[in-house]
């Protein structure tokens with residue numbers, strides 16, 4: 189199947205949207221043994237990690253993830269906790285298709301990604317994954333609206349439609365009254381909400397957040413947690429890495445990483 193996907197990706201005339209449509213068709217295609225009229229195949233997990241390891245060659249070699257298996261279903265809200273150096277960012281980089289496993293595979297919406305080409309991986313990343321980071325990464329000289337609009341620049345969508353989507357994303361994070369402001373004039377919580385609007389403007393299936401409240405005081409953290417609750421209620425699949433027990437407690441599922449090994453908590 190990987191060869192087929194790579195073939196799709198090499199078709200230079202394909203727009204990113206077409207490629208995503210075709211990837212979805214491939215990942216949702218019935219299994220060979222299924223018969224017409226048979227039971228519908230259940231929707232694939234958003235995330236399926238199959239015995240994933242990630243080693244950094246060093247020296248010394250670091251086994252940052254050891255034999256991690258994890259299924260995240262559509263609409264799950266998962267938090268990941270663990271001490272510094274335990275492998276949390278390594279896990280998030282793998283989930284975000286910014287890095288590849290050393291062994292094992294990662295299926296995103298049923299599409300195997302471990303050995304997929306960079307063009308397949310970047311089409312999946314751009315079309316299905318949103319990222320939120322601890323330090324917002326906003327452009328300080330641009331307006332709130334521009335910061336969100338810039339994320340839609342390579343979507344192939346006409347500018348008028350991109351404007352509408354950006355405004356809708358800002359409405360979703362309750363910042364419609366701040367679209368002409370620059371980030372420097374906003375509170376920390378408002379800045380992170382702009383970053384969240386930017387992350388959801390392309391309607392991702394999966395939102396990945398790495399310490400999203402790490403730079404915020406408790407009032408602003410609560411604002412972000414409430415927003416995550418709303419996104420979860422809308423059906424978005426969320427993975428939040430955090431040191432903060434209050435943030436972790438809001439998730440519907442909790443996992444811990446210790447020394448590269450993942451364990452499920454209280455399930």
Ligand SMILES: Nc1ncnc2c1ncn2[C@@H]1O[C@H](COP(=O)(O)OP(=O)(O)O)[C@@H](O)[C@H]1O
Nearest residue numbers: 244250252270271272273274275276277278279
């Ligand atoms: N690019 C890299 N090269 C070598 N070692 C790395 C690299 N990235 C992370 N590591 C090591 O992998 C382990 C896990 O790191 P990381 O995932 O960043 O931890 P966390 O986010 O939980 O603090 C650490 O021992 C770290 O030093």
Ligand SMILES: [Mg+2]
Nearest residue numbers: 273276277278
């Ligand atoms: Mg980290």
